[in-house]
Amino acid sequence: MAKVLLLLGVVAVVVLLLKNYRRSLERLEAPPDGGASGAPSAPADMTRCARCGVHVPRAEGILSGGRFFCTEEHRRLGPEKP
Numbered sequence: 001m002a003k004v005l006l007l008l009g010v011v012a013v014v015v016l017l018l019k020n021y022r023r024s025l026e027r028l029e030a031p032p033d034g035g036a037s038g039a040p041s042a043p044a045d046m047t048r049c050a051r052c053g054v055h056v057p058r059a060e061g062i063l064s065g066g067r068f069f070c071t072e073e074h075r076r077l078g079p080e081k082p
């Protein structure tokens with residue numbers, strides 16, 4: 001019986017350690033900025049403009065014909081000619 005209690009205790013400690021470990025990993029992957037402050041500090045999904053080569057967040061650019069552009073003007077001008 002004592003062995004079973006010991007085993008349960010070990011299992012409980014391992015589970016607690018795993019929970020703490022996973023929580024620390026989540027904290028590393030997703031810093032708690034919440035997004036409510038308005039400042040997007042985390043490097044967003046950056047994509048290269050097909051016209052000028054500038055890297056802009058995907059959300060701020062324009063996707064057209066499978067190509068990505070940083071501004072509406074560059075989308076109109078089209079991709080850089082080789």
Ligand SMILES: [Zn+2]
Nearest residue numbers: 049052070074
């Ligand atoms: Zn551009």
